[in-house]
Amino acid sequence: MHPLTMQSNALRSLAVSSLLFVLASMSLVRSQQPATPAPVAGYRIILRSSSEPYQVSTPDEPRRKNFFVTASGDDEAARTFGDLRRFRAIKFEKKTVPDSKAGARDASELTVMDLKTEKIFTLVIKQEQVVKD
Numbered sequence: 001m002h003p004l005t006m007q008s009n010a011l012r013s014l015a016v017s018s019l020l021f022v023l024a025s026m027s028l029v030r031s032q033q034p035a036t037p038a039p040v041a042g043y044r045i046i047l048r049s050s051s052e053p054y055q056v057s058t059p060d061e062p063r064r065k066n067f068f069v070t071a072s073g074d075d076e077a078a079r080t081f082g083d084l085r086r087f088r089a090i091k092f093e094k095k096t097v098p099d100s101k102a103g104a105r106d107a108s109e110l111t112v113m114d115l116k117t118e119k120i121f122t123l124v125i126k127q128e129q130v131v132k133d
Helices: 003-032
Strands: 043-047 054-057 066-069 087-093 096-099 103-106 109-114 119-124 129-131
Touching (some): 043 109, 054 087
Antiparallel strands (some): 043 129, 096 103
């Protein structure tokens, strides 16, 4: 075999080896990166205020993300919220719990009915609740 042919074969082999090393390194780096969190399976709702009208946040709403609702009275429009008025506020209960730093912390609860499934659940202020579809 001619010496130049042997040299070009060696260079080709080195280039292929280098390329394989780089690809393997990239794959290793990609596998060590934190995984993207899976999207929440359901409907997220958060009670934001404890004075009437109560602010309820629905961060996944395509249009409107905040609703102001009441839990008393006959006005159905003021009691319902969410996409296509899916949820209905039933009862509000003002609560406080002892807190070592502030003395007392607001732990108010809004009882809500999912009109789609007819299930009743409770929202606690500033705690995200996920309602399964």
